[in-house]
Amino acid sequence: MENQFSNLYSVILDTYPIEGKQLTKIWRFFEYLKEGRLTTTKCIKCGKVSYPPRIICPECLSEKLEWIDLPTKGTVEYFTELKAGVPVGFEKPLIHAYIKLSDSFDILSKIVGIKSVDDIHRGDKVKLKVFDVPPIPAEIGRDKINIDRVYFAFELDN
Amino acid sequence: MRDACVVAGGQSKWGYRDATLIELFQEAGKACFEDNPHIKPADIDGILVASACSERLSRQTHLAPMVAEYLGIKTSSVCARVELLCGSGSSAIILAAGMIKSGLSDTIMVIGGEKLFTPQRWETFYSQLGSVDHDWDGAQGLGLPPSLLSIVFQRHAALYGTTEEQLAAISVKNRRNGLNNTKGQFRKEITLQEAMSAKPVAAPLKLYDCCPITDGAAAVILTSGEAAKDFTDKPLVKIIGTAQATESNSISNRGNWTTWNALKTAASRAYSMAGITADDVDVAQTHDCFTISEVIEYEDLGFCEKGEGGIFAEKGLSDFGGKVAVNTDGGLLSCGHPFGGTGIRQAIEIAKQLKGDAVHQVENARYGLTHNFSGAVVAHTILIYGRD
Ligand SMILES: [Zn+2]
Numbered sequence: 001m002e003n004q005f006s007n008l009y010s011v012i013l014d015t016y017p018i019e020g021k022q023l024t025k026i027w028r029f030f031e032y033l034k035e036g037r038l039t040t041t042k043c044i045k046c047g048k049v050s051y052p053p054r055i056i057c058p059e060c061l062s063e064k065l066e067w068i069d070l071p072t073k074g075t076v077e078y079f080t081e082l083k084a085g086v087p088v089g090f091e092k093p094l095i096h097a098y099i100k101l102s103d104s105f106d107i108l109s110k111i112v113g114i115k116s117v118d119d120i121h122r123g124d125k126v127k128l129k130v131f132d133v134p135p136i137p138a139e140i141g142r143d144k145i146n147i148d149r150v151y152f153a154f155e156l157d158n
Numbered sequence: 159m160r161d162a163c164v165v166a167g168g169q170s171k172w173g174y175r176d177a178t179l180i181e182l183f184q185e186a187g188k189a190c191f192e193d194n195p196h197i198k199p200a201d202i203d204g205i206l207v208a209s210a211c212s213e214r215l216s217r218q219t220h221l222a223p224m225v226a227e228y229l230g231i232k233t234s235s236v237c238a239r240v241e242l243l244c245g246s247g248s249s250a251i252i253l254a255a256g257m258i259k260s261g262l263s264d265t266i267m268v269i270g271g272e273k274l275f276t277p278q279r280w281e282t283f284y285s286q287l288g289s290v291d292h293d294w295d296g297a298q299g300l301g302l303p304p305s306l307l308s309i310v311f312q313r314h315a316a317l318y319g320t321t322e323e324q325l326a327a328i329s330v331k332n333r334r335n336g337l338n339n340t341k342g343q344f345r346k347e348i349t350l351q352e353a354m355s356a357k358p359v360a361a362p363l364k365l366y367d368c369c370p371i372t373d374g375a376a377a378v379i380l381t382s383g384e385a386a387k388d389f390t391d392k393p394l395v396k397i398i399g400t401a402q403a404t405e406s407n408s409i410s411n412r413g414n415w416t417t418w419n420a421l422k423t424a425a426s427r428a429y430s431m432a433g434i435t436a437d438d439v440d441v442a443q444t445h446d447c448f449t450i451s452e453v454i455e456y457e458d459l460g461f462c463e464k465g466e467g468g469i470f471a472e473k474g475l476s477d478f479g480g481k482v483a484v485n486t487d488g489g490l491l492s493c494g495h496p497f498g499g500t501g502i503r504q505a506i507e508i509a510k511q512l513k514g515d516a517v518h519q520v521e522n523a524r525y526g527l528t529h530n531f532s533g534a535v536v537a538h539t540i541l542i543y544g545r546d
Contacts, residue, residue: 013214013284017293051410052294080308080360085283087301096298096305108306108409110298117361151297 015089016133020147022140026053028067033150038072038128041065051105072128073157074101081117093117099126099154113155120156127157161383162255164395164543166194167506170271172374172494173343179209179216179273179375180228186269186375186499187229196389197265197379199229204236204263206254208246208270208498212239214285216273225269235263241498243289244445245402245532245539246270247376248501252541254380255397264382270498271375282371290534295409304360304368304448306409306534311363311450314416317465322362324468325449326353329366331477332446332485336492338517339507343372343494367449372494376502378509395509399432399542401425407536421458421531421538429460432525432542436460439482439542440523441511443504445530446489452476455529456484483520486511497532501539504528512545 021027029052032039042049043057044064051070056063079097086094095111097120112129114120131153135146168189170182177185191197207222218224222237236257240250247270257263274282286301300306314320333348348366356365386394401424406412413419429435436459444459446452453467461482462470470476476484487493487507490500508526510516526543 013287015287016297052291052408078309078312080305080312080363081358082299082305082360083357084359085302085304087284087287087299088280089284090299094299094305096300096309098309106410108295108298108300108309153298 015087016149016151018136019149020136020138022138023136023147025055029053030150032067033130033152036072036128036130038070038152039067040070042068070105071101074099074107074126074154076120076122076124076126078122079111079117079120095120097126097154110153111155112153125157126154129153129155159259160261161386161394162258162380162397163383163386164378164397164505164509165381165386165389166190166197166379167377167502167509168193169341169376169499169503169506170374171341172372172496172499174275175373177373179212179218179271180224182271182273182373182375183225183269184228186271186377187225187267190267190269190377190379194379194389199231202231202265202267202379203234204254204257204266205231205233206236206250206266206268207239208241208250208268208502209239209272210241210243210246210289210497211272211274211285214288215276215281229267231267236266242537242539243532244447244495244497244500245530245537246498246501248504248528248530248539248541249402251378251380251397251501251505252400252402252539255400258380258382264385266380267377268380268502269375269377270502272496272498273373274371274496275373291408295534300409300534303534304363307448307450308360308363310415310454310535314450314454317416318468320450320453320468322354323350324453324472325367326350327471328446328449328452329353329491331471332489332491333366335486335518336488339487339493340517342488342492343370344488344492363448363450366491369447369490369495372496374494374496374499376499376506378502378505392513392515393545395512395543395545397541398544399428399434400540401427401431402537402539403427404537407533409534416454417464418454418458418531418535418538420536421455421529424538424540425459428527428540428542432544434525434542438525439527440525441483441486441508441520442527442529443486443489443507444484446485446491447495449491451531452484452489459527459529478518478520486516486518486520501528501530505541505543508543512543
């Protein structure tokens with residue numbers, strides 16, 4: 001029988017973060033990302049660099065933070081392909097790599113732009129890849145607006 | 159301070175179930191009461207319900223009063239839900255023990271479980287994107303952690319020479335031990351060859367290296383040492399050590415992937431509180447969501463030296479008759495892993511072992527330990543149980 005859910009399963013989970021300055025205090029991260037920059041916050045008072053970005057320093061609780069650039073290129077240390085249980089919304093092959101971006105900063109990221117896990121190797125150079133993700137249809141006061149969003153992964157740097 | 163003792167325990171059948179979340183809780187509650195006919199719902203003054211996914215997967219919040227009502231329990235001391243994903247059940251036991259020891263409660267049912275198989279199965283995996291830092295790690299597709307543990311194994315192998323055969327030895331042991339839990343998800347032995355030739359999930363981790371998705375629930379009843387004597391003539395099983403430690407929730411901030419420092423911190427505190435050392439533990443249920451997890455747990459719980467976890471398994475030192483029997487009822491690999499139910503299932507098996515009631519008994523077991531990690535190997539929860 002047709003009903004309101006005939007074409008719509010009843011559960012939605014948004015895969016990507018809340019972005020846009022109407023909705024989050026760290027909106028600059030996403031604005032910088034649109035420029036191809038990977039950034040985070042650094043405490044002006046004590047120098048602590050935090051990732052993901054914060055609004056309060058977890059070291060000294062200061063609110064005086066500045067945005068700094070993180071490296072956008074790195075080296076693959078380890079990788080794997082998730083063969084079972086790939087979450088809906090993620091393309092196969094879903095390949096994750098543990099990437100050394102600097103001496104003090106590692107990231108576990110999705111690798112995009114390759115057709116097979118055979119195309120990636122330990123020691124490969126990778127670079128930041130920014131892409132569009134679905135906007136947030138937001139109700140801000142009386143307005144209904146679309147908040148454009150981007151997200152990031154890494155791709156081989158050939 | 160009073161003792162907190164486990165006086166009853168039971169679980170529903172675990173697996174891919176034809177039952178809703180509240181039905182699984184009813185089955186587990188009934189099994190728990192049937193385990194000790196001296197305890198009635200009217201004897202219970204508190205309930206703690208451990209469940210991580212009830213909103214996402216069963217559209218239900220405010221769960222504890224609902225479970226109490228369905229089990230005929232009228233609480234007067236505490237009635238709440240506890241959530242720490244895979245550590246939810248053990249967290250609830252720690253809180254219940256604290257309530258009882260302090261005198262805020264007298265007799266508490268701790269009941270936990272999950273309904274993870276939804277009518278459409280993709281939803282289960284999709285929902286786990288919220289179990290890591292959603293915006294930063296979930297958005298990379300890192301929900302359930304096979305990829306993460308694959309990389310942990312690769313690093314452990316590079317540092318210490320741990321092999322895929324050693325992981326397979328753990329699959330074989332825990333699948334064999336699964337025969338000891340009549341309500342577990344998998345109750346069939348596998349061979350080393352089958353484990354080694356299974357299809358990859360997140361290479362080099364293969365099918366039998368990973369615990370399954372599971373529906374199920376489990377319950378225990380805790381009471382004070384004094385009241386326990388009215389409920390049972392068996393040796394009293396007491397909670398004598400508890401600890402919970404965490405390290406960076408965000409995957410990018412983890413310093414060391416092959417030594418789990420929060421586990422070492424928790425173990426040290428729990429052993430010290432219990433007045434024992436790792437060598438005193440006779441039986442342990444550790445968090446074998448992946449075989450490589452069990453390897454690192456042997457090491458960081460102090461059952462063997464750092465880097466020797468693989469050899470420890472290979473030599474049978476974590477099996478019956480070895481140094482310490484680990485996952486004697488099959489662990490997560492055989493019983494399955496309905497997050498909120500797991501720590502409670504572990505407590506049930508430890509209590510049986512210490513009372514001498516287990517299906518496959520560790521001879522003269524006096525001290526038992528349970529361990530869970532939760533999230534992206536972030537939080538570690540340990541309980542130590544002892545008998546008189
Ligand atoms: Zn600071």
